[in-house]
Amino acid sequence: MMTNTHSILQHQPVKKVFFQYFFPSLFGMMLMSINILIDGIFVGNGVGAEGLAGVNLAMPVFSLIFSIALWIGIGGGTLYSIRIGERQMEQARSVFSLSLITTIFILALIGTVGYFQVEAAARMLGANAETLSHTVEYLQVLFSLGWLIALQQLLSIFVRNDGGPVLSMVALGITAVTNIGLNYYMIFILGLGVFGAALATILASVLGIFVLLIHFFRSDTKLRPFAFQWSWSGLGAIFSIGFPSFLAEAGALVFVAAYNLAIVSMLGTDGVAAFSVINYLHGFMFLSFFGIESALQPMISYYHGAKERGRIRESVKIGEVTALVMGVVLLVVGLLAAPLLVSLFGLESQHVRSLAVDGIRLFFIAYLFLGFNFVYMTYFQSIGQIRSSTIIILLRSFVLLLLFLWILPLFLGPAGVWLSLPMAEMVVAFLLVIYVRRRVVNHIGGAETG
Secondary structure, eight states, X not given: OOXXXXXXXXXXXXXXXHHHHHHHHHHHHHHHHHHHHHHHHHHHHHTOHHHHHHHHHHHHHHHHHHHHHHHHHHHHHHHHHHHHHTTOHHXXXXXXXXXXXHHHHHHHHHHHHHHHTHHHHHHHTTOOTTTHHHHHHXXXXXXXXXXXXXXXXXXXXXXXXXXXXXXXXXXXXXXXXXXXXHHHIIIIISXXXXXXXXXXXHHHHHHHHHHHGGGGGSTTOSSOSOOOOOOHHXXXXXXXXXXXXXXXXXXXXXXXXXXXXXXHHHHHHHHHHHHXXXXXXXXXXXXXXXXXXXXXXXXXXXXXXXXXXXXXXXXXXXXXXXXHHHHHHHHHHHHHHHHHHHHTTOOOOHHHHHHHHHHHHHHGGGHHHHHHHHHHHHHHHHTTOHHHHHHHHHIIIIIHHHHHHHHHHHHHTHHHHHHHHHHHHHHHHHHHHHHTXXXXXXXXXXXXXX
């Protein structure tokens, strides 16, 4: 039996469906990224530059937690929507339960190991005598309770795939507002510093989980009743389909670690503090592009299951235009408002502020191309063509980024570091336009079977 949500996917104009998913997804992702940004603003003002640098050094672990949630969530959510499109309701519910249990198990395992090796992990991430205590404080909370962040993200993905994009947005909005209040209380009232910032993020995520659970009491939800069926093939399909999302977020881990190492060797602690500001802003901007992915993935997966090729093609074109508009807007914001953005972090050193302002104006060029690359990564992933999606991510997040981080600073100094990501994104977008776009947009049937 077709639910109202899936009837909308089937019969309403694609543009209308896209924006019904896109705006809640965009606002939801941006609200979630506020959790990261708020941590930086409060830590910068309440603890100082060393605390800000320490939290930034711990961010790869946050990225790891988030990447696992996306890996299983997007993989499971894609498979869930395909099964719904094929009218296989029992199998769809089984995908959800399998994804839920697997996520909790993996993160409990990682958290246990990490918690007992927390100082070694901090040093491996680049913490020195000035930043070690702050990095350890943040990591202790992430390792012990970070699975709650992942659980909220997983539930948000499945609720969105089950026709609840607005509730997903509301849950993330409540999480963000709660995080703001708790950060202020933990850092400025209780004086808990970096530990308080991490704990505030966790507690806010718990509230978000409770909001998402409302969806399970809706009469038209397909996520209930719980239908757990252990299946190695089903688990393999979830991991396979979701792997590009894991790789994309794991690329963020590599991005932070590689940038930190490149900056610290060239500019020292001041450089890391400046990059911390840029990285917090990038986390906010980067996750806004996940709004496009979050809108396209349920649509394309459903249309793929229902064999609606024309609707898939239209979805991709709308995604391209939206990505370009967002990229231009974010670049203009970076060029015009860089000093204002940096001032939010309360940094006293004029040298750090100057480095951050210069970095933002170069770094934000990447957003002209990043969204376009996301559209094609999402398209291939949503139809189960994992190899193509993985190649895009490997090129932009690993191969080209590391190559440019190695080469450009030799010729351009610090500017070369800031321009490494824009160059990587630009080259991938150029390759997609030349070799992929025509085949996908004009001959989408070939792209589905190729």
